[in-house]
Amino acid sequence: MIRFENVTKRYPDGTTAVDDLSFEVAEGELVTLVGPSGCGKTTTMKMVNRLIEPTSGRILVDGEDIASIDPVKLRRRIGYVIQQVGLFPHKSVLENTATVPALLGWKRGKARERAAELLDLVGLDPSVYGDRYPDQLSGGQRQRVGVARALAADPPVLLMDEPFGAVDPVVRERLQSEFLKLQATVRKTVLFVTHDIEEAVRLGDRIAVYGEGRIEQYDTPATVLGAPATPYVADFVGADRGLKRLSVTEIQPADLEQPPTVRLDDPVETAAARMRKEGSRWAVVLDGDGSLHGWITVESLLGKGSTVRDHARRMEAWVPIGATLKQAFSAMLQYDAGWIAVVDGDHFLGVLTPARLHEALRRSIDADAHGADRADVTIESIERAG
Numbered sequence: 001m002i003r004f005e006n007v008t009k010r011y012p013d014g015t016t017a018v019d020d021l022s023f024e025v026a027e028g029e030l031v032t033l034v035g036p037s038g039c040g041k042t043t044t045m046k047m048v049n050r051l052i053e054p055t056s057g058r059i060l061v062d063g064e065d066i067a068s069i070d071p072v073k074l075r076r077r078i079g080y081v082i083q084q085v086g087l088f089p090h091k092s093v094l095e096n097t098a099t100v101p102a103l104l105g106w107k108r109g110k111a112r113e114r115a116a117e118l119l120d121l122v123g124l125d126p127s128v129y130g131d132r133y134p135d136q137l138s139g140g141q142r143q144r145v146g147v148a149r150a151l152a153a154d155p156p157v158l159l160m161d162e163p164f165g166a167v168d169p170v171v172r173e174r175l176q177s178e179f180l181k182l183q184a185t186v187r188k189t190v191l192f193v194t195h196d197i198e199e200a201v202r203l204g205d206r207i208a209v210y211g212e213g214r215i216e217q218y219d220t221p222a223t224v225l226g227a228p229a230t231p232y233v234a235d236f237v238g239a240d241r242g243l244k245r246l247s248v249t250e251i252q253p254a255d256l257e258q259p260p261t262v263r264l265d266d267p268v269e270t271a272a273a274r275m276r277k278e279g280s281r282w283a284v285v286l287d288g289d290g291s292l293h294g295w296i297t298v299e300s301l302l303g304k305g306s307t308v309r310d311h312a313r314r315m316e317a318w319v320p321i322g323a324t325l326k327q328a329f330s331a332m333l334q335y336d337a338g339w340i341a342v343v344d345g346d347h348f349l350g351v352l353t354p355a356r357l358h359e360a361l362r363r364s365i366d367a368d369a370h371g372a373d374r375a376d377v378t379i380e381s382i383e384r385a386g
């Protein structure tokens with residue numbers, strides 16, 4: 001959808017801001033450009049809507065060389081959100097949001113209707129906020145208006161330059177998750193500039209890590225964190241990249257341990273025998289239909305009662321398959337538990353223990369480094385490779 005071909009930008013004073021850049025952003029993909037100040041992220045972005053012209057190379061949007069498109073027309077196809085939002089102070093929130101549709105010659109009523117729809121989509125009730133002026137909004141609300149305005153004419157491409165950079169960390173996190181939800185529905189092709197690796201990892205389908213004027217690594221967040229391509233990238237993503245990676249690595253069935261399972265109606269003796277046979281001091285308790293009910297320990301079976309039902313404890317916490325390792329770990333810490341059950345809907349799949357979680361992380365890192373599937377990587381094969 002957006003394609004850079006050997007793009008270089010040299011400013012008149014001789015600064016090379018971007019040096020022979022080639023990369024591609026697929027349709028509907030959200031790519032974050034991340035790197036330290038002055039590495040050329042904003043220059044890259046502004047070349048896409050021709051606020052800056054490249055010195056050499058080509059940029060294609062939807063297969064078309066943008067050098068041949070009238071810049072004004074081009075910009076109407078590309079939403080643009082910046083940190084200082086740039087709302088018109090004397091226009092209401094609704095009018096601000098309707099700016100591009102109005103420029104495109106939409107009828108006033110239709111433009112306002114669309115603007116109201118968009119405000120709703122970004123979580124601002126148009127009947128409450130529509131008639132306010134920008135200085136009557138909080139910083140986070142202004143950013144939302146900026147996003148609504150950029151989306152109003154339904155452009156296929158969205159450029160976002162540190163859009164959440166000026167708000168406090170709590171609001172920022174909220175804006176990020178709202179934006180992810182929004183993107184899941186609108187599926188724009190997005191270039192998103194940030195200098196914050198956490199934000200880049202959280203939002204990006206892929207991340208471009210910039211060094212000076214060039215991309216050092218262009219890959220999924222999990223790969224960038226697990227297998228940084230260069231010492232520079234490793235340093236930039238931080239010493240705690242293993243921890244960060246937990247939040248982008250999903251739990252897979254092959255990661256799970258299978259403890260003994262017993263049914264609610266099983267006699268105590270059957271349950272005890274099964275646990276003894278498998279050498280486990282505890283078991284997961286399932287309902288008649290295989291859904292997760294709770295758990296029991298060998299010790300608990302010693303009390304009064306004839307079936308598992310009399311001894312089972314309700315499960316307090318579980319995570320769905322596909323949740324991240326971080327969510328699983330966080331649930332273990334929150335419930336002070338040595339393991340956490342993983343379910344698919346109601347269906348019990350297995351449990352994750354800290355040891356299994358660590359293995360899953362190591363296997364996923366090894367899989368990414370070798371372009372393999374995690375399910376095919378075993379701890380033994382990693383250790384053999386040494």
Ligand SMILES: Nc1ncnc2c1ncn2[C@@H]1O[C@H](COP(=O)(O)OP(=O)(O)OP(=O)(O)O)[C@@H](O)[C@H]1O
Pocket residue numbers: 011012013015016017035036037038039040041042043044195
């Ligand atoms: N108009 C200009 N004239 C000369 N040099 C410029 C100009 N604009 C940017 N630069 C230089 O080009 C380099 C890249 O700047 P750019 O704004 O693209 O970086 P950035 O990664 O977006 O940085 P930041 O995160 O600080 O916004 C920097 O060295 C900057 O000083």
